[in-house]
Amino acid sequence: MCRAQRCHAVLHLVCLGERSHTGEELLSVMNREIDRWLSPRKLKIGTMLTDNGKNMVSALRQGRLCHAPCMAHVFNLVVKRFLKSTIPLQDILKMSRKLCMHFSHSYTAKHTLLELQRQNGIPQHRLICDVATRWNSTLHMLDRLYEQRKAITDFLMLQADKGTPLCNLDVSHWQLMRDTCRLLRPFEEATLFVSRQDYGMNDVIPLLHVLEQMLLTMAGQGAVDVAHRSQRHMTPVGAGQEEEEEVEEDIGAQELLSEMGGFSTQRTGVEEQEHLVEEEEETEDPDAPWQYAVEMEAGSPSHSLAQMAHSMLACLRSDSRIITIRQRDDFWLSTLLDPRYRSKMVAFFTPAEREAKITYYKNHLCSQLVSAFLRQRPSSDTVGPVRSRSAAMAAGEGWGGRSSGSSTSSGCLSLQSMMSSFLHQRSEETTNQPQQQQHQVDLEQDLKQQA
Structure with missing residues (x-):
């Protein structure tokens, strides 16, 4: 260990x-x-x-x-189910695919788009066509279209003037496209996270918790944004208290994100709200009035984002594979063994069940470790292991090491005692490094002697 x-x-x-x-x-x-x-x-x-x-x-x-x-496959099925069950997305996906295929097959359209990109100072990127077997290609398609929205809108206007309209993408479509990208991006990051070499069963429960917290933040953020944008010029004193309270509730998820390392790039809480404010300030450029209209149109982006977040959360929680994972002890025990998540497991349960759940999994883990230890013990006719000070203390002896009781029972109690102290130690370790190193050496020696 x-x-x-x-x-x-x-x-x-x-x-x-x-x-x-x-x-x-x-x-x-x-x-x-x-x-x-x-x-x-x-x-x-x-x-x-x-x-x-x-x-x-x-x-x-x-x-x-x-x-x-495979969690990457699970996330793939959850997102596909969401995309198929969300009716407003069907039209935008149909038009997006039609646009991308048109620019892919027409040299003239591709050349015209390149000129419009230069005129508007937009990155000269090619559009991306999604693939049915990869849901994240749909995210990449929508993300690229939203990046090129000004050039594409100018191209559609040119086509309409020529009497050959391709499709009609209005402000509400662009808003829905932006909100969809914001909703799907955490799931792409989660897919990349579970594809790493150092990913294990211990990361599954925390990852699901973080995804749910992000979706809850997006779902609750919509009403706050609508109220903020509609009353942004007459905000009374203390109006931001509700947002601060929501951010405080999400502190646990932010700390968990920092512990998970590779899954910490998604903005949540204050960072996401500051990012939205920065977007609003940037879109007030007088040289880009159309972009300003897209960002500030009646608060509908936040409303659609909240609705889609509720729908995605329902798809995530109702998935049969995820329900089974939450009911399996091995996923919870592996999470409990991870020092990054051990002190944060209380956040994974409701207040009513926290104490009972934590106690159950700790006792279950100790019993499994003791059972595994006893299976690996040598037979009675072989020489027993050297008794350590921790084994003597667990057997009820003093530091002098009085030999009383069987070696098997003392070894069992010694292991259980060490595991209990290991699982109950506080996350705030002492700053005395020499003492920590000596304690680590003693613990390793005791485990080796018991083995």
């Missing part, structure tokens, strides 16, 4: 070739490799990480193997 290190190894690659990819066939391949690599070495089968294909799930169910779903 003290020197845990993540290791990677590729044992074997199997190509099914022309064989059927049914659950029975996949299970036979898995069992053959298990018998080849794990069984001769008396290694226990752990958790099988696969996608959510029906044939894979069927194979694992038939073999009674523990299955952990």
Whole structure:
């Protein structure tokens, strides 16, 4: 535990070739490799990480193997379900695909767009067509279109003047496009986060918590923005208290974001509100009156963002795979073992269930560690391990080390005592570094002696 290190190894690659990819066939391949690599070495089968294909799930169910779903695939299914169930997005996606395909197939349109980009001082980027199998390509398509909105609007006006209108994108469409990008961007960051090499089961519960907090912030932010924009010239004293209270409630999520490292670029709370204010100030440039109209139109962007955030939150919470993950002890125990999240687990439960849940998972973790320790103990006819001071204290002896009771019971109590102190230690460690180092050395020596 003290020197845990993540290791990677590729044992074997199997190509099914022309064989059927049914659950029975996949299970036979898995069992053959298990018998080849794990069984001769008396290694226990752990958790099988696969996608959510029906044939894979069927194979694992038939073999009674523990299955952990691929979170990148889970997020992909959640976002696709949201995009299909949100009616206002269907029109904007249809028009966006039509536009991107037109510029992709027409050299004249592509050249005209390039000239309009130069005239408006917009980056000369090509438009992106989305792919049905990758939901984040839809985000990239909408994000690029919104970046090029001024040049595209000028192009559509030119087409209308020629009597060949391509489509009609008004202010409400651009607002919806911007809000959709803002909503989907955290899920793309989450997908990249779970694709890292150092990602593990311990990150799943905190990641789901952060995503829910972001969606709740977006859902609650809409009403605040509408009120702020409609009364921005006559704001009374103390009007910002509600926003400050919402930010204080989200402090736990911000701290968790900083702990998760690679998933900390998304703005939340005060940062997001300051970013919105900066956008409003930038759009007041007299040389860009159309952009100002897009940003300030009747507060509808915030209203649509709140509605979509509620819909996305419902899709996330109702996903059967995520519901199963929240009910599994192994995900919670792995989170509890991570020192980054151990002191923050209270934020993952409602106030009514916090104490009971934390107590349950701590006791469950200790019992599993003690059980694993007892399974690895040497037989009674072998020489017992050297008793340490912690083992003597756990057995009820003084520092002199009186030998009373069996070595097995003392070792069990010693491990449980050390694990209890390990799990209950406070996050604010003492600043006395020499004492910390000596305590770490003593703990490692005790664990080695018990083993």
